[in-house]
Amino acid sequence: MAGASGSGKTTLLRQLSGSTVLQGKEQGSLINNAVLPAYVWQDPAAQIVTDRAEYEIVFGLENRGMPKEKMQRRLAEVVTFFGLEEMAGRDTMSLSGGEMQTLNAAAAVAQNPDLLLLDEPTSQLDPVASRHFYEFLRQVNEELGITIIITEQRLEDVVPLADEMILMEDGRICTSGRPEEVFRQLSGGLLSFFPSYMQLFHRMEKSAEVPLTKKEARKWFCSSFRAKEPDGPGAGEHTDSLNLITGNPIIGKNLFFRYEKSLPDVLRDCSFSFARGRVTCLAGGNGSGKTTLLEILYGRYRAYHGKLKNVPDQPIFLPQQPGYLFLKDTVEECCSGRERMKELLSYFGLEGLQERHPGDLSGGELQRLGLCHVLGQETELYLLDEPTKGLDSQNKRLLGRLLRNMSSQGKTILAVSHDMEFAAEFTDFMALMFQGAVQLVADTREFFVENQFYTTSLNRIAREICLYIITQEDVERYVEKKDSGCLSFPDPGGTAGV
Numbered sequence: 001m002a003g004a005s006g007s008g009k010t011t012l013l014r015q016l017s018g019s020t021v022l023q024g025k026e027q028g029s030l031i032n033n034a035v036l037p038a039y040v041w042q043d044p045a046a047q048i049v050t051d052r053a054e055y056e057i058v059f060g061l062e063n064r065g066m067p068k069e070k071m072q073r074r075l076a077e078v079v080t081f082f083g084l085e086e087m088a089g090r091d092t093m094s095l096s097g098g099e100m101q102t103l104n105a106a107a108a109v110a111q112n113p114d115l116l117l118l119d120e121p122t123s124q125l126d127p128v129a130s131r132h133f134y135e136f137l138r139q140v141n142e143e144l145g146i147t148i149i150i151t152e153q154r155l156e157d158v159v160p161l162a163d164e165m166i167l168m169e170d171g172r173i174c175t176s177g178r179p180e181e182v183f184r185q186l187s188g189g190l191l192s193f194f195p196s197y198m199q200l201f202h203r204m205e206k207s208a209e210v211p212l213t214k215k216e217a218r219k220w221f222c223s224s225f226r227a228k229e230p231d232g233p234g235a236g237e238h239t240d241s242l243n244l245i246t247g248n249p250i251i252g253k254n255l256f257f258r259y260e261k262s263l264p265d266v267l268r269d270c271s272f273s274f275a276r277g278r279v280t281c282l283a284g285g286n287g288s289g290k291t292t293l294l295e296i297l298y299g300r301y302r303a304y305h306g307k308l309k310n311v312p313d314q315p316i317f318l319p320q321q322p323g324y325l326f327l328k329d330t331v332e333e334c335c336s337g338r339e340r341m342k343e344l345l346s347y348f349g350l351e352g353l354q355e356r357h358p359g360d361l362s363g364g365e366l367q368r369l370g371l372c373h374v375l376g377q378e379t380e381l382y383l384l385d386e387p388t389k390g391l392d393s394q395n396k397r398l399l400g401r402l403l404r405n406m407s408s409q410g411k412t413i414l415a416v417s418h419d420m421e422f423a424a425e426f427t428d429f430m431a432l433m434f435q436g437a438v439q440l441v442a443d444t445r446e447f448f449v450e451n452q453f454y455t456t457s458l459n460r461i462a463r464e465i466c467l468y469i470i471t472q473e474d475v476e477r478y479v480e481k482k483d484s485g486c487l488s489f490p491d492p493g494g495t496a497g498v
Contacts, residue, residue: 001151002193003168004392005364009151010042012168013117016149034115034147038108042119042363042390044100045321053095053103054079054088060111078110082136094259097124097320097386098286098418102133109140116140118150120363122157123389124320126285126418128453130154134161153364153392154419156195156457160213167193180210192393196421196458197221200472204481218461225479227466248310250274250297250381250412252438255306257296266292267303268436274429276310276380279403279413281423281444283454284433290416291320293433294383297414312412315381320389322370326358331369334358341376347402348372348395364390371399375406382406384415388422400426424448424456424470445470 017039041047050056061071079088122130134157140146152158166176197217211217255270266289274280282290295301298317328334332354335341348368367390388396430447432440448455448470462469466478
């Protein structure tokens, strides 16, 4: 189930889950024959109620009065199936956002529901973990017969999995059917809810069979295109990323940090150099230390060993849960006296929500409000933790253009993100974290060309023909159709500039 932010997806999931806390008027009827639905919320931290991961998995089973022996057997099954052996004994508050999402999904599946409702379950998962998660869902559906309804904004991996696709707009279901059927019916901005390779197919083909999976898309691409320069288009694309970091970069040397003395280090001998006046994306697996590094740069925590150098004064931080930023009763009160924030409300399409309580906004609307709050303040360094979480494609493009504009004015943006398509289009540098250390800082194009897993879907389907295709715009630059040898694409953006 897809749709723009605020289109009603989460509200519909809540009704399907049997929630009785919704306020407002209800008309019509809802028939749901699921005896035991399980619902995984959009905000993973808000759903966790116990202090250890293994307790969280069996919490619902305890409430149902399941015997201890059966409960322990179910716990062992779920922990093994999800690969959570290392996480099971950990404190839940020490988990990263992505680890919390995985834990909530495991707790839901442990109840053996006949209906599993997932509200953006991979928004904080890294690309590799996200693909593993969807493979797990496929097994749950095929082997256990559990019906699964998913809302998502990152659709590169979920569309190939879906038997049916539902698009929502302004609180209504505007179309539904098999993904290929829905794809054939749509045009314009609604096509942005499909994977990038399907959008490319729509611009190039009219009669061929729609490729739903990356395997099918790779076959179509390789049979339809050839490289413009057989010896390697774009030779010289690679640049020495260290030479691009000029001026006074933000430097960290041999940083070590742990949350408690009895816990292992989260940052281990972490050294880096981040460019000032550029947009840098920090990628890496869940639990690799990305959020912790942002919070140390912000000043919330201090490394017990190592040094920081050239960190601008008074940086501003966007947390993974932007609701923590707002203490007023209405959006209007949150913006009081801040003209720049009011301008950004209009820019992100939130001007009609001034009288709403921040807690009553959808996940995507709250995320945009958090971006308005943070980016509406004047400083040199902006630290953004998962800034595209919950954003539809149009708002991602608006955010990307805004960040580009700010960096051209000398602002430094360091963002943690698992959204590789967004990072490929709107960042200057990519940094990769692994086991508590920054292993690599590279020019964005160099990063995606060299990687096989942390890269875009288009790069994975096109790399047999040309390694340098990262975004849709690169197709026209580097390849030509085998029959005509001429490519010309319209602007796919469809949104206003900054």
